[in-house]
Amino acid sequence: MRNAIVLTDLRKNFGEVQAVAGVNLEIADGEFFAMLGPSGSGKTTVLRLIAGFEIPDSGKIEIAGVDVSDTPPFNRDVNTVFQDYALFPHMTVQKNVEYGLRVKGVAKAEREARALKALERVKLIGYENRKPSQLSGGQRQRVALARAIVNEPKVLLLDEPLGALDLKLRHEMQKELKELQGALGITFIFVTHDQEEALTMADRIAVFNDGQIIQIGTPIEIYEKPANEFVAGFVGISNLLHEAASKAILGKTGTFSIRPEKIKIGSAFDRKASGIVTQVQFIGSFTRVDIELSQGDRLTLLKENDGTSESNPVLGSTLNISWDSKYEFLVG
Amino acid sequence: MKISRRAKWILGGLTFLVLGFIYIPLAVVVINSFNPSRTFSWPPTSLSTVWWSKVFANPDVTSSLFTSLKAGLGATVISVVLGSCIAFAVARYKFFAKNTISLLVVLPIALPGIVTGIALNSAFNTLLQPLGIGLGLATVIIGHATFCIVIVYNNLLARLRRIGGTLEEASSDLGASTFQTFAYVTFPMIRSALVAGGLLAFALSFDEIVVTTFTSGASVQTLPQWIFNNLFRPNQAPIVNVVATILLVAFMLPVWLSQRLSGGSAASSRL
Numbered sequence: 001m002r003n004a005i006v007l008t009d010l011r012k013n014f015g016e017v018q019a020v021a022g023v024n025l026e027i028a029d030g031e032f033f034a035m036l037g038p039s040g041s042g043k044t045t046v047l048r049l050i051a052g053f054e055i056p057d058s059g060k061i062e063i064a065g066v067d068v069s070d071t072p073p074f075n076r077d078v079n080t081v082f083q084d085y086a087l088f089p090h091m092t093v094q095k096n097v098e099y100g101l102r103v104k105g106v107a108k109a110e111r112e113a114r115a116l117k118a119l120e121r122v123k124l125i126g127y128e129n130r131k132p133s134q135l136s137g138g139q140r141q142r143v144a145l146a147r148a149i150v151n152e153p154k155v156l157l158l159d160e161p162l163g164a165l166d167l168k169l170r171h172e173m174q175k176e177l178k179e180l181q182g183a184l185g186i187t188f189i190f191v192t193h194d195q196e197e198a199l200t201m202a203d204r205i206a207v208f209n210d211g212q213i214i215q216i217g218t219p220i221e222i223y224e225k226p227a228n229e230f231v232a233g234f235v236g237i238s239n240l241l242h243e244a245a246s247k248a249i250l251g252k253t254g255t256f257s258i259r260p261e262k263i264k265i266g267s268a269f270d271r272k273a274s275g276i277v278t279q280v281q282f283i284g285s286f287t288r289v290d291i292e293l294s295q296g297d298r299l300t301l302l303k304e305n306d307g308t309s310e311s312n313p314v315l316g317s318t319l320n321i322s323w324d325s326k327y328e329f330l331v332g
Numbered sequence: 333m334k335i336s337r338r339a340k341w342i343l344g345g346l347t348f349l350v351l352g353f354i355y356i357p358l359a360v361v362v363i364n365s366f367n368p369s370r371t372f373s374w375p376p377t378s379l380s381t382v383w384w385s386k387v388f389a390n391p392d393v394t395s396s397l398f399t400s401l402k403a404g405l406g407a408t409v410i411s412v413v414l415g416s417c418i419a420f421a422v423a424r425y426k427f428f429a430k431n432t433i434s435l436l437v438v439l440p441i442a443l444p445g446i447v448t449g450i451a452l453n454s455a456f457n458t459l460l461q462p463l464g465i466g467l468g469l470a471t472v473i474i475g476h477a478t479f480c481i482v483i484v485y486n487n488l489l490a491r492l493r494r495i496g497g498t499l500e501e502a503s504s505d506l507g508a509s510t511f512q513t514f515a516y517v518t519f520p521m522i523r524s525a526l527v528a529g530g531l532l533a534f535a536l537s538f539d540e541i542v543v544t545t546f547t548s549g550a551s552v553q554t555l556p557q558w559i560f561n562n563l564f565r566p567n568q569a570p571i572v573n574v575v576a577t578i579l580l581v582a583f584m585l586p587v588w589l590s591q592r593l594s595g596g597s598a599a600s601s602r603l
Contacts, residue, residue: 053501073504086502090520100506103516151506 002029003065004155004187005050010059012045019045021211023059027155027204032181032188034198037208038234043191046208047157050189051080064154074103078155079148083163085140087132093119093143094128100151118150119143121180138169145177149184156181158190162197174201195235199223207231223259229332232257237300239263240331245295249273250325255332260288262327263301265313269322275299277313287312291319358580365573372570383570393575396558400538402469403554407476407537412530414477415484416522423492441482448478449546456547467549475547476540480533487529488522495521528593531586539583555579 005027012020020042027033035043048054050061052073061069068076079100087096095102097118101111119125122142132140141161148156161177162170178201181188192198198205199219206216207230215227226232229240241249241256249271250256275291278298287303289312301321303312313319335343365383367376387393421427422434440448452475456467499521503513541556548554553561559575562568 051501051505053505073501074507074509078505080502080505082498082502084498086498088499088502088517099503099508099516103503103506103508103512147506 003027004029004031004063005189006060006062006065007046007050008060008062010046010049010061011057012049012054013057018211020049020056023211023213025206025213025216027187027189030185030187032178032201032203033190034202034205035189035191035208036195036198036205036235037193039193041208042211043206043208044159045211047080047159047189047191050155051078051157052076077153078157079151079153080157080159081141081144081148081161083160085132085144087140087143087147089132092129092131093124093135096132096143097146097150099147104151114150115146118146121149121183122146122176137164138173141165141173145180149180149186153186155187155189158188160191160193162194163192170197177201199235207234209234224327225329226257226331229255229257232329232331236260239299239301241297241299241328242295245293245297248295249293250328252330254330256328257331258299258323258328260300261302263299263321263323265289265301265303265319265321267320267322269324271325271328272320272322273299274318274320277315277317277319280312280315282312289313289319291321361573362577362580364570365577367570367573370566370570383574387571387574387578390571392553392558393555393571396553396555397578399469399552400555403472403476403544404534404537406469406473407480408530408534410473410477411480411484411533412526415481415529415533416488416526418481419485419488419492423489424497437485438482440479443479445540445542446546448475449543452478452543453546466551467547468552469548471547471549472544472552472554475543476537479543480536483532483536484526484529487525487532491522491525524593528590531590531593535583535586535590539579 003026005025007023007025010020010023010025011018023042023046025046035046037043045054049056050063052068052071056069059069060067063077088099091099094112094115097115098111101114106114116125116128119128122145124139124142124146127135127139127143132143135143141164145161158177162173165173174197177188177190190201199222202219204216204218205222207214207222207227209230215222215231217225222231222235226235226238229238232238232240237260239258239260241258243253243255246252246254246256273293275293277289278292279288279290281288282305284305286305289301289303290298291301292298299321363376364372366379366381367373368378368380368382369376418433418437422430452471453467456471460466460471499517500513503517504510508516539556541554541560544554544557548557555575556579559572559579562572
């Protein structure tokens with residue numbers, strides 16, 4: 001498959017701070033790609049480098065096979081959906097969406113038709129003559145999307161696109177973004193610090209920390225086989241077994257990670273351990289149980305409340321647990 | 333905060349007192365400009381426009397009015413051009429000694445006019461005189477521009493900071509060239525701040541007298557200077573009232589307009 005974006009040893013410093021410290025990345029055509037990481041990890045700077053708002057100190061940026069490292073933003077075939085939407089407040093919704101076509105000299109009739117089509121795609125017909133200030137946050141988000149996709153870019157960049165929306169709207173937009181990407185077939189690259197968002201939406205995820213990519217993989221790979229302790233801790237709840245516990249329970253050396261839903265109460269599986277229950281939280285469909293092993297590590301397990309198992313464990317009691325050894329992974 | 337009824341009455345009364353103290357004398361000037369009596373007998377027995385017609389027939393008044401207009405326009409044009417250049421540089425770019433330069437630009441508004449006046453006067457005399465350029469309209473315009481720039485700069489800088497850089501980035505991202513971004517996005521967003529700044533600058537220049545006195549020389553007389561020179565001549569006193577009224581309107585109109593345009597954010601220490 002052709003690559004939409006290729007980044008080669010990309011570096012960018014802001015004064016003393018290394019924002020991007022040697023990033024190599026290939027994103028395939030038509031991929032829904034997430035850049036996940038804590039704030040300050042360099043993910044947004046990489047996005048801004050691709051868009052052209054920042055100039056790299058060194059390294060190469062290729063869009064659809066063309067080196068654009070020195071190309072200004074207006075000559076790059078990418079469009080951005082900004083975190084704060086950056087809608088032009090003095091223009092109507094229609095004029096906002098038409099803007100990209102207008103500056104490229106597209107005739108009035110054509111750009112009006114294309115803008116309406118883009119607004120239809122984001123389900124915002126009937127709002128053409130409103131000003132951005134007369135719209136809700138979710139509607140502004142849709143205008144920002146329409147304004148970007150109307151130009152039919154090769155790549156759409158989304159900077160924390162759902163960060164400002166409330167939870168319900170966010171779930172709705174996650175679904176719609178996914179559908180939109182499927183319908184348009186263009187490459188989406190979105191930046192987020194929300195691991196759940198990255199896991200549910202992306203085809204592949206790059207996990208960032210300290211200006212570098214720690215791991216690239218599908219959501220399942222990232223979740224099930226975290227490359228190191230950082231990824232294990234950042235994506236999902238982390239259960240880490242350090243030296244002493246690894247030796248005693250697994251008979252191996254190193255730090256291992258096990259996901260909480262893989263740990264079961266009882267001794268049905270080949271890895272067996274026991275510990276003191278330190279916390280029991282009823283969450284609804286499942287109960288979260290924290291136990292402390294005699295070697296000092298704490299494990300969290302999620303007990304499904306499906307009616308098949310007995311009542312919840314008692315605080316302070318000793319609990320026997322087990323898991324399948326194929327679910328434990330060396331992370332450090 | 334809740335205010336007791338008594339405090340409300342007292343504060344209301346004080347407000348009226350202070351406003352009355354400022355505006356009643358102004359109203360007297362305006363009314364007296366229509367008072368046909370040469371000695372301003374009060375209350376006026378009748379109203380007439382006799383002094384108003386005399387004013388427009390007075391060549392000194394009309395020529396000094398035009399001088400003031402020319403000086404105001406000249407200072408405004410210079411302030412808008414230079415002030416916006418500095419505001420853009422400070423708001424959008426990083427460069428050496430940015431904060432110091434910003435302070436040096438704003439400083440003239442805080443300097444006493446008399447200091448600016450003396451400094452400019454000696455500078456003009458020692459630097460321009462040998463080149464054969466004497467004090468006149470040009471030096472008045474330069475003198476006014478030194479503090480008018482601050483008004484435009486402050487207004488525009490506040491606006492540029494408020495709108496931020498993402499709109500310009502968005503425009504560029506959508507394919508607009510630097511010029512298109514300025515024409516379609518930046519300029520429409522700053523237009524009202526520019527007009528407000530320009531109007532305030534004009535108003536500031538129009539009523540200026542201290543710096544003007546030191547930079548105008550003998551040949552040039554602005555309207556405020558004419559008023560000052562004729563205030564104590566009994567013959568001219570009625571005309572001074574008319575000119576003061578004209579100035580009042582000419583001065584209030586741009587300030588009122590600029591307040592409306594900038595949404596009240598254009599407060600300036602000097603006005």
